[in-house]
Amino acid sequence: MNKKSQDQFKKFLEFGKHMSQNKDQFQSVAQNMLSTQQLLLIKQKATIKQEIEQQRDYVNSISHNLKQTVADQISLANKCSTEVEKLKKIYLEDLIVSKPLQNCVIYVKTFCKPSKMNAVNLGIEDEKNNHIHISLYNQEKSNSDLKYLDQKYPINLRLAIKNPYLKMNAIGHVFLRNDNPENIIFLDSDLQQESKILKEFNSLKQKGNELFNQKQYKQALEFYLNALQYASSNEERVIANSNISQTLICQNKYQKAIFYTDKALELDQTHQKSLFRKASSLMGLYDFEKALQVFELLKQNQECQKHIEECKYKLDKQRNGFNKDEIAEIILNKQDKKLVNYVGNIEVRRTEKMGRGVFATKNIRKNEVIAVCEFVQAIKNKDELIVEFQTDVNVNFNTQYFIREQLIMEMQDNFYLRKVLSYLYRGEINEEYQIPNLKEIFIKKYYQEGIDDKIELTAEDISNITNYNTFGSQNTTQLIMLASFFNHKKDKDIELVGVEDKVVIFSKRDIQKDEEIFTSYVDYSEKNQEEAAKALQKWGITKEN
Incomplete structure (x- = not known):
């Protein structure tokens, strides 16, 4: 980026900060002046692409640490768990500024490389060739580099955007904003493309196992969920549900993990891995009494007995607490025990x-x-x-x-x-x-x-x-x-x-x-x-x- 462009970009950021102090008043005036279709025509596709490229250059040219994001209450509350197939298909021109369209979905594709400041920024266009800038908050880690983003958000990547939310910033730029990652569905990502090819249950499960072993739990979860869709027997459904629960346990999502272990146990009440994972999830929820009951349903061996003793210890400490000497022993690592709420x-x-x-x-x-x-x-x-x-x-x-x-x-x-x-x-x-x-x-x-x-x-x-x-x-x-x-x-x-x-x-x-x-x-x-x-x-x- 040349010095002139860099100075312009800095002025753009400074002006945005200044105008944000009067954001509510400015937005109400601008929204009354312009319809959504007019807003969408303010910037051309080439302009959006150029701005995102300038963002990339600017971030590369300075020493930065842009970890902070500004939460948007409307966007945060705008969470959609419904499958895209059940949502109403709309287009960018149907959007209304500052009003999320509930139970709707827009299908778009990207037309330029992404940038990453306090959000992942993409240029997108819908099937009617309407184009706009979208900012995806909470989607990636703050230290994600551009090489990684280029691989995950390639040009012509197809996305489905659930409950789309159109927003105007303090300087009059209209854009899509999303704070909930599950509202964005990747239709052409490598993960999804492989899913289309690997239709058979065993292949999907194997790929999930590979990702799990690499500690890529979120990606593994997607494959296990896909495998569940292709499960043709109760045995396969038990395995898929049990594997799903394990990925959730690794993400500390114990309540959801129990949901899937129960699904597996409905089909096979003696399935050992599902019983163990349910007991582990209950321990994660600090419900040691119920966890102990589940552990005792497992086939007894030395490993199982070890977990039962741990559970009994934690249940006792949960009820009766610690004394100062015990705390001191734990601090000095003289006891192979962990603290419990x-x-x-x-x-x-x-x-x-x-x-x-x-x-x-x-x-x-x-x-x-x-x-x-x-x-x-x-x-x-x-x-x-x-x-x-x-x-x-x-x-x-x-x-x-x-x-x-x-x-x-x-x-x-x-x-x-x-x-x-x-x-x-x-x-x-x-x-x-x-x-x-x-x-x-x-x-x-x-x-x-x-x-x-x-x-x-x-x-x-x-x-x-x-x-x-x-x-x-x-x-x-x-x-x-x-x-x-x-x-x-x-x-x-x-x-x-x-x-x-x-x-x-x-x-x-x-x-x-x-x-x-x-x-x-x-x-x-x-x-x-x-x-x-x-x-x-x-x-x-x-x-x-």
């Missing part, structure tokens, strides 16, 4: 001043383990805890922003996460403030189908929840669910210690039954009184106590 003699009650707080239900001794709880559940995989980052300040707003974006992505099909988030403080206290059952939420990780999956949280809700419930230490920013229910006091009653992916809460003094338990939102050892007071303003605390 545990809530002791505490509960949330209403308070006059702060709406709600945590109280002791029995007398608590000094140094007693009150609770063990995970950090926020936005985890990409078992090895990567995304809420913990090296930072220079106590609460780093960049990592806090990243936590928010990951929560928005993760909660789309993690109903347990959505349920827990719905209880957290959003900046307002009212009489109907929810009083959660801590043991139900943090120990027996489950959700009620048909009830909890209807919980709706907007991008603004998640932003507020993240802002008010993240805690900082010397080198981390963390969203710790249970800790957010404790109110602030300068002389705190508890100590929080991070161990692996969990936080252990100890009592610092003897606490009497029905006494409220406090934590401290700032570390007074690192701050003077003035700095501490300023930090507390984030939580609306104007006077230290």
